[in-house]
Amino acid sequence: MAVSGASAVVMANKFNLCLPKYKTLGFPSSRLSVASELGFVSSQLSGFKISYPHSPKPATPAVSAPLLPALQPVARRVCPFTGKKANKANKVSFSNHKTKKLQFVNLQYKRVWWEAGKRYVKLRLSTKALKTIEKNGLDAVAKKAGIDLSKK
Numbered sequence: 001m002a003v004s005g006a007s008a009v010v011m012a013n014k015f016n017l018c019l020p021k022y023k024t025l026g027f028p029s030s031r032l033s034v035a036s037e038l039g040f041v042s043s044q045l046s047g048f049k050i051s052y053p054h055s056p057k058p059a060t061p062a063v064s065a066p067l068l069p070a071l072q073p074v075a076r077r078v079c080p081f082t083g084k085k086a087n088k089a090n091k092v093s094f095s096n097h098k099t100k101k102l103q104f105v106n107l108q109y110k111r112v113w114w115e116a117g118k119r120y121v122k123l124r125l126s127t128k129a130l131k132t133i134e135k136n137g138l139d140a141v142a143k144k145a146g147i148d149l150s151k152k
Helices: 029-038 127-136 138-145
Strands: 010-013 040-042 048-051 087-092 098-103 107-114 119-126
Touching: 107 127, 107 138, 119 127, 127 138
Parallel strands: none
Antiparallel strands: 010 048, 040 048, 087 098, 107 119
């Protein structure tokens, strides 16, 4: 379904996709005058709208790059010092019915005194790593894990 005339006819659906131009199929002129006032003509196809560009510019594609939702970084449930991560296990009911579950690591946010830097460092580590740091020292454990404390 299209409209004749000097101006170009662009068909767009609700997803703002441009469709090819069509030639005249015989619209009554009264409908054209109403369409020129409104700027568009409703088609009999659901969801489609025939629109007239108000300026003589050619139609441009809607969006060239995909839109990504704004996601904020999420901390993983992995200890950076020990490498501990969630364990897959079965939850066993009284009837011995087994369902999958995850046993997460006991991660804690902790401010630890860093002697070499003469300041506190805020870390997210497991309780096992905390015990190891108390035993061996923060520098030794961080060096073994390959963690640079100067940028934290």
